[in-house]
Structure formats: structure tokens, C-alpha cells
Amino acid sequence: MQLVCETLTGRREEIKTNQAIERGIALEPQARARYCLNEFDVTVTEVGFICSSSDLI
Numbered sequence: 001m002q003l004v005c006e007t008l009t010g011r012r013e014e015i016k017t018n019q020a021i022e023r024g025i026a027l028e029p030q031a032r033a034r035y036c037l038n039e040f041d042v043t044v045t046e047v048g049f050i051c052s053s054s055d056l057i
Helices: 002-009 019-038
Strands: none
């Protein structure tokens, strides 16, 4: 719900992080690039969140 609110308002709430979260954020571009190479040169598009109709119930 927080992500939905942030997306709709355009304002992002500061979150508490730890070393593991910061490491994940730092390594995400490299992980995405490796995924693209391993999946036969696919293109990855970043999105805020995905919601299907079943998620709304």
C-alpha cells in the first residue's frame, strides 16, 4: 500500500536501511545486466509495481 501511495502522490517516504539493503541496491544494476545476458540478450524494463486484478481483492 505504501508503494501505491508513493506512486500516486509522487512523494517518497524515507525508509530505514541496513547493510544488506544497501548492498542489494548497489548490486541491482549488475544483477540486472547479468540476468539480461543469461536470458539470451533480453531487455529488462524497470517499473514501480505490478498489480493484477486478483491483487485488488
